[in-house]
Amino acid sequence: MTELQARPAAALLSTGTSRSYVGNADFHRCFCDLLDSAESEVIDYVIPETRPDEHDKHILRAYGNAGRRGITLRTLIAPEHLHLVQSTWDPEFDMRDFLTRFPHVRLTASVHGPFTVVDRKKVLLNLPDPWDAAEYTTSVVVEDEALAGHLVASFERLWAESEGTQEALLSGWFGR
DSSP states (O other): OOOOOOOOOOOOOOOOOOEEEEEEEEHHHHHHHHHHHHHEEEEEEEEESSSOOTTTHHHHHHHHHHHHHHOOOEEEEOOHHHHHHHHHHHHHHSSHHHHHHOTEEEEOOOOOOOEEEETTTTEEEEEEOOOOOOOOEEEEEEEOOOHHHHHHHHHHHHHHHTTTHHHHHHHHHHHH
């Protein structure tokens, strides 16, 4: 019988500080605070909550305010989640027109492990409620430039890959 080898230690990427929030309302407030505090850039690899609520308009306003302040905004969302964006605004609004007017929002084939990175140093991670996946009830903001850089690199690759697929993904969504 061979002797069991020692398990190698995990490679630590970095350490940072974190703040956590509990509850759907505080998830929205935390997210708005991050958008309001952005100084240069917000990237969002997003799975929206599965239903609109009274807090969504605050997030949309915070996004709009950030854009008007000159903050670079980029969002990747999967076609399967477009109905959530649409229902937040107005069920009759034109999705193709929206994506044309807002080129900082792109479609990607799917979203796994959503995250938001603000100014390449703050990372927002959300966990769905264990009893109701329609709501995010635990949010963690990690201030860690190494973690942010790792996620930004992934986002940049996904962003580049999404450039040539938008129309096909959108057409597929309309054809559903």
